[in-house]
Amino acid sequence: MAQSNIKVAVQKFGNFLSSMVMPNISAFIAWGLITALFIPTGFLPNESLAKMVGPMITFLLPLLIGYTGGKLVHDQRGAVVGAIATMGVIVGANIPMFLGAMIMGPLGGYVIKKFDQLIEGRVKAGFEMLVNNFSAGILGGLLSILSFVAIGPAVDVFTGWLVNGVDWLVGTGLLPLTSIIIEPAKVLFLNNAINHGVLSPIGVEQVKQSGKSVLFLLEANPGPGIGVLLAYCIFGKGSAKRSAPGAAIIQFFGGIHEIYFPYILMRPMLFFAVILAGISGVFTLVLLGGGLFAPASPGSILAVAAVTPHHASSYIANFAGVLVAGIVSFVLSSIILKTSKQTDENIEDAARKMQEMKGKKSSVAGVFASNPGVMPKNVNKIVFACDAGMGSSAMGASLLRKKVKEAGLNISVTNTAISNLPSDAQIVVTQEELTPRAQNKVPNAYHVSVDNFLSSPEYDKLIDQLKNHGNDELHEIVQEAQASVPGVNDDVGVDAGVADNDLLREENVFLNQSFANKEDAIRFAGRALVNAGYVKESYIEAMIARDKLTSTYMGNDVAIPHGTEEAKKDVLKSGFTVLQVPDGVDFDGQKVRLIFGIAGKDGTHLEILSGIAVTCSDMDNIEKMVAAKSAKELMDIINDKK
Numbered sequence: 045m046a047q048s049n050i051k052v053a054v055q056k057f058g059n060f061l062s063s064m065v066m067p068n069i070s071a072f073i074a075w076g077l078i079t080a081l082f083i084p085t086g087f088l089p090n091e092s093l094a095k096m097v098g099p100m101i102t103f104l105l106p107l108l109i110g111y112t113g114g115k116l117v118h119d120q121r122g123a124v125v126g127a128i129a130t131m132g133v134i135v136g137a138n139i140p141m142f143l144g145a146m147i148m149g150p151l152g153g154y155v156i157k158k159f160d161q162l163i164e165g166r167v168k169a170g171f172e173m174l175v176n177n178f179s180a181g182i183l184g185g186l187l188s189i190l191s192f193v194a195i196g197p198a199v200d201v202f203t204g205w206l207v208n209g210v211d212w213l214v215g216t217g218l219l220p221l222t223s224i225i226i227e228p229a230k231v232l233f234l235n236n237a238i239n240h241g242v243l244s245p246i247g248v249e250q251v252k253q254s255g256k257s258v259l260f261l262l263e264a265n266p267g268p269g270i271g272v273l274l275a276y277c278i279f280g281k282g283s284a285k286r287s288a289p290g291a292a293i294i295q296f297f298g299g300i301h302e303i304y305f306p307y308i309l310m311r312p313m314l315f316f317a318v319i320l321a322g323i324s325g326v327f328t329l330v331l332l333g334g335g336l337f338a339p340a341s342p343g344s345i346l347a348v349a350a351v352t353p354h355h356a357s358s359y360i361a362n363f364a365g366v367l368v369a370g371i372v373s374f375v376l377s378s379i380i381l382k383t384s385k386q387t388d389e390n391i392e393d394a395a396r397k398m399q400e401m402k403g404k405k406s407s408v409a410g411v412f413a414s415n416p417g418v419m420p421k422n423v424n425k426i427v428f429a430c431d432a433g434m435g436s437s438a439m440g441a442s443l444l445r446k447k448v449k450e451a452g453l454n455i456s457v458t459n460t461a462i463s464n465l466p467s468d469a470q471i472v473v474t475q476e477e478l479t480p481r482a483q484n485k486v487p488n489a490y491h492v493s494v495d496n497f498l499s500s501p502e503y504d505k506l507i508d509q510l511k512n513h514g515n516d517e518l519h520e521i522v523q524e525a526q527a528s529v530p531g532v533n534d535d536v537g538v539d540a541g542v543a544d545n546d547l548l549r550e551e552n553v554f555l556n557q558s559f560a561n562k563e564d565a566i567r568f569a570g571r572a573l574v575n576a577g578y579v580k581e582s583y584i585e586a587m588i589a590r591d592k593l594t595s596t597y598m599g600n601d602v603a604i605p606h607g608t609e610e611a612k613k614d615v616l617k618s619g620f621t622v623l624q625v626p627d628g629v630d631f632d633g634q635k636v637r638l639i640f641g642i643a644g645k646d647g648t649h650l651e652i653l654s655g656i657a658v659t660c661s662d663m664d665n666i667e668k669m670v671a672a673k674s675a676k677e678l679m680d681i682i683n684d685k686k
Contacts, residue, residue, distance in 0.1 A: 063112070063463045063464070064109050064113040064116065064149060065142075065244055068108040068109060068112060072244070072338050073338045073350075075105060076336075076338025077337075078093065078097055078100070079251070079337060081354075082094040083097060083255075105140065105142065106140060106142055107145070109146060109149060110130025110131075110152070111124075111126055112149065113149025113150040113152075113153065114126020114127065114153035116464075117150050117153030118154070118160070121153075121160070121180055124184065125152035125183055125187070126153045127152075127184075128185065129149070129152035129184055129190075129191055130144070130191070131191075132188035132191030132195070133148055133196035136191060136192035136193065136196025137196040137197065137199060137200040139203055139204075139252075140249060141196065142244075142249075143245050144196055147195060147199065151187065152183075152184060156184075159183060160179075163179075203246070217327075219262075220330065222262060223319055223321075223322030224319055227319045227321075227322045230301065230305075231315070231318075243259040244259075244260065244339050246259055247260045250335075255337060255353060256334075256335035256336060256353050256358065257336065258326070258335040260338070260340055260351070261325075261329055261336060261365060262326060264339070264340040264342075264348065265322065265326075265343070265348075266295060266299065266343050266344065267367065267368065267369025267370035267373060268317075268321040268322050268373045269373075270370050270373070270374075271321055271369065271373020271376075271377055272318060272373055274288075274370075274374050274377075275317075275377035275378040275380075277289050279377075279381040284307060288307070291304060296345055297345060298342065298344055299344025299345075299346070301343050302430065302475065305475075313380045314377055316380075317372075317376035320373075320376060321372040321373035324372040325366065325368055325369030328361075328364050328365045328368045328369075332357075332364055332365070334361030334362045335353070336353075337353050345366060349362075349363075423455055423470050423471060424454070424456060425455065425470050426455055426456070426457045426458075426469075426470070426472075426473065427457075427459070427465060427466065427469040427471070427489075428440040428441040428444060428460075428473045429460055429465055429472055429474050429482055430459070430461070430474065430475065443503055444457045445457040447503050447506075447507045448507065462474065462481050462482050462485055463485070465482060465485045469486050470489060471490045472486060472492070473491075473492045473493075474494070475494065476493035476494070479491055547618060547620060548620055550675040551675075552572055552619070553621070553622045554568075554621070554622070554623050556624060557625050558625060558627055559625065560629075561630065562636070563588060564629075565603075565623065565625070565629050566584075566588055566591055566639075566641070567588070568623065569605055569623055569639055569640075570584030570587045570588075570641060571584065572623075573619065573643050576619060578618070579614055579643045583611055583614040586608045586614065587641070590605065590606060590608045590611075595631060595634075596631070597631040597632060598660070600660055600663055600666055602636065602656075603640070604642060604656065605639065605640075606643065612645075615644065615645045616643075616645070617643075618645045619643055620641060620642040620656075621640070622640055622669075622682070623638070623640075625638070637670050638660070638666060638669055640656050656682070665681055668681050669681050
């Protein structure tokens with residue numbers, strides 16, 4: 045458990061770093077294009093347009109990072125104070141302050157957040173705007189002075205050490221060995237944290253000096269991943285082989301590296317293949333002088349080509365680095381797969397195997413897994429979240445959106461980074477490794493975990509669940525009763541036996557009831573069963589125990605409390621009671637307006653359940669029963685009398 049918590053904490057911190065850079069990648073690319081095109085040694089030298097290069101890297105990019113970092117902590121006010129604080133490190137240093145912005149942006153957001161918490165409820169009406177504006181201005185100004193005097197110079201020195209360290213690794217030929225850390229860390233969902241939280245800021249400083257940086261390709265190189273997937277296309281087995289071609293296209297051309305992670309986790313030996321492939325690719329890049337002028341995001345071959353300096357030698361070097369990494373990965377992966385004794389490779393089992401490998405208890409048997417929470421009753425928003433909110437989540441959201449549209453559901457499907465998950469998200473879909481972080485961010489949402497993005501049948505399961513949610517429990521009851529009790533007719537509301545006057549009498553229908561909580565409602569239903577002579581007194585507590593064991597909420601505003609298996613001995617004869625609760629009573633977060641307290645002897649309870657379930661599976665019947673003005677009117681609806 046401690047190891048898992050540490051991993052989640054590391055992922056969360058890494059995600060926070062990358063979340064400050066990822067939303068602003070387009071600005072980095074714009075700066076890189078202007079630099080590559082218009083500087084004196086660029087593709088289209090232009091002295092006037094080249095004047096934008098310096099201000100963009102010095103002011104625009106750090107301010108965007110600081111603004112975004114502050115916003116992550118405390119929304120708009122945090123963003124403004126974070127930007128003000130970042131200005132101090134910009135002016136107080138002699139290099140582009142990306143790392144400084146990553147410090148001061150969140151710090152500014154944190155300070156104003158704490159201030160707002162301190163004065164909450166203490167500001168007199170009419171003075172809110174005055175206090176808000178001056179507090180943000182004063183605190184932002186103080187932080188900018190602090191960053192100018194102390195933070196900026198300190199980060200300047202630290203950044204110099206990092207750049208010198210990278211230069212040393214390049215000079216000694218040790219840079220390729222970074223793949224020993226980078227490739228496994230990618231598969232553990234730290235890819236965006238490494239690329240945009242660590243490598244990109246240093247890479248930008250190198251671009252300023254030499255026009256390109258190989259650091260942008262250490263993590264983004266699509267070679268190791270495409271090699272693994274191509275090996276699965278030829279030497280894989282089962283569903284892994286069938287899904288690999290589509291995954292290869294998405295990984296190589298779409299740049300979504302996360303899609304090949306389950307294939308590696310399915311065969312841990314493949315870690316060696318991607319590590320050696322990464323080392324080979326970086327060695328080739330360093331040898332031939334490869335590098336990019338801006339981050340390649342996503343890590344697609346198309347994105348790599350777009351941000352390669354416009355010189356033939358650069359294209360040759362970068363493509364060679366990708367090609368070599370791909371070949372090495374393919375050869376080693378093929379050997380591993382071909383020599384394996386495993387007869388089948390089911391990509392849907394990757395999550396379970398991954399957990400077993402890491403010594404964690406498996407919570408799923410297939411691709412999808414949900415938390416113990418309850419799916420919201422009226423779903424109107426699904427959010428597909430990933431580490432950065434741009435790659436795998438965009439693809440997943442696209443697939444889900446298509447399925448939702450085809451199903452005729454009026455549900456919004458969006459994608460975002462986990463750190464930006466909206467508080468009103470009802471259903472959150474994430475990779476299983478990232479689900480704990482998503483649950484921490486929005487604990488009240490219904491969480492679904494997915495590992496194979498191409499498994500359309502699994503998406504169909506979620507859509508089917510959404511379409512039938514609220515009726516599933518009722519339909520299951522019908523099926524159980526039909527299998528166990530002959531004579532149940534689906535075409536009528538209740539079997540003839542259920543319509544028997546002795547099962548439900550008018551005096552056991554209670555209209556216009558209200559209860560403080562579900563226990564009071566269950567006790568009332570139990571007391572009614574006792575008074576009607578259906579059960580013994582002890583049956584009431586058995587009904588409470590049964591609901592605690594598993595909620596007796598069935599969907600469609602209906603609850604069917606009944607006793608435990610052991611309480612059958614307390615049933616004197618079969619019967620049930622109906623409680624109409626127009627304003628509803630809370631059953632574990634679900635509003636219940638109709639309560640059926642039941643007692644069944646010798647299997648009759650299944651017959652009763654089936655009749656109730658068939659009737660209540662239609663919301664029109666629910667509304668009619670809730671609106672019924674007399675016990676007879678409500679009973680006629682149950683017995684399907686016109």
